[in-house]
Amino acid sequence: MTAATYQYVDLPDASVVTTRALLTARENITDTVAARAMMCIHGGAGFGKTLAVNICLRGLEPHEDVRKITFRARPTARAVRYELFTALDLAGEPPRHPSEFDRLLKTALAERPRTFLVDEAQWLNGEAFEYFRYLWDEPATQLAVIFVGGEGCHTVLRREPMLSSRIFIWQRFTRLTPGEVLEAIPLFHPIWADADPDDITFADSHAAHGNFRAWAQLTAHTRTALARTGRPRVDQELLRWAFSRLA
Numbered sequence: 001m002t003a004a005t006y007q008y009v010d011l012p013d014a015s016v017v018t019t020r021a022l023l024t025a026r027e028n029i030t031d032t033v034a035a036r037a038m039m040c041i042h043g044g045a046g047f048g049k050t051l052a053v054n055i056c057l058r059g060l061e062p063h064e065d066v067r068k069i070t071f072r073a074r075p076t077a078r079a080v081r082y083e084l085f086t087a088l089d090l091a092g093e094p095p096r097h098p099s100e101f102d103r104l105l106k107t108a109l110a111e112r113p114r115t116f117l118v119d120e121a122q123w124l125n126g127e128a129f130e131y132f133r134y135l136w137d138e139p140a141t142q143l144a145v146i147f148v149g150g151e152g153c154h155t156v157l158r159r160e161p162m163l164s165s166r167i168f169i170w171q172r173f174t175r176l177t178p179g180e181v182l183e184a185i186p187l188f189h190p191i192w193a194d195a196d197p198d199d200i201t202f203a204d205s206h207a208a209h210g211n212f213r214a215w216a217q218l219t220a221h222t223r224t225a226l227a228r229t230g231r232p233r234v235d236q237e238l239l240r241w242a243f244s245r246l247a
């Protein structure tokens with residue numbers, strides 16, 4: 001499967017690797033959606049959360065109506081209402097009054113089961129989280145919610161007992177272990193497929209440190225180095241040059 005649309009850097013020929021975390025996410029998301037529950041995926045930047053969740057949800061479509069909401073700044077409850085209005089493709093103008101707005105959203109959410117993917121959820125404050133809980137608690141709505149966010153997401157959610165007590169599954173993404181790196185990276189990109197495992201370990205311990213985004217960047221620079229030098233295969237000299245761009 002090509003990962004083009006999810007790649008952080010433009011990286012031709014990269015593939016999605018079915019890591020242990022991705023497999024666990026698939027199981028967790030499937031169970032959360034089946035239970036019309038809420039879950040939280042959290043962990044450090046670049047560990048592969050967004051990519052995993054998008055791949056897993058794509059596997060549930062078209063049977064499941066999935067709506068994606070990504071926050072880029074700290075939203076108020078009002079801003080959350082507007083984001084939901086947009087994500088649900090509701091017709092007409094957004095209502096002016098909060099109570100009218102709430103009614104509209106609840107009516108729309110009662111139409112059929114839906115799944116919200118709320119990415120960058122570390123931006124949500126208590127009030128914003130509380131608004132999702134309010135909609136989810138409404139008996140007529142059949143909502144599954146997947147919150148995805150950086151380390152802060154877990155901390156903020158844990159501070160909201162009303163919501164955190166309703167979280168069905170928590171999943172923490174971590175760095176790839178050195179063993180996982182040796183399995184995953186040769187499948188990630190053709191330049192690593194025939195690389196010496198010692199060179200992959202060298203790159204991981206000096207530069208990428210089990211972080212998938214760092215691996216994507218390192219791969220992009222190493223690809224450039226291969227093209228410029230005309231060498232057929234990765235070696236430590238090329239890698240050192242690539243590291244110098246990441247430092």
Ligand SMILES: Nc1ncnc2c1ncn2[C@@H]1O[C@H](COP(=O)(O)OP(=O)(O)OP(=O)(O)O)[C@@H](O)[C@H]1O
Pocket residue numbers: 003006007008009015016017018019022043044045046047048049050051052149150173188212213214216
């Ligand atoms: N399973 C995977 N297979 C292939 N590439 C991956 C995988 N997971 C992550 N990547 C690569 O790593 C990059 C970063 O992953 P992603 O955006 O999912 O991280 P994140 O955990 O959501 O980070 P952030 O917290 O900063 O949003 C992706 O754009 C992709 O290039």
Ligand SMILES: [Mg+2]
Pocket residue numbers: 049050051119120
């Ligand atoms: Mg992300």
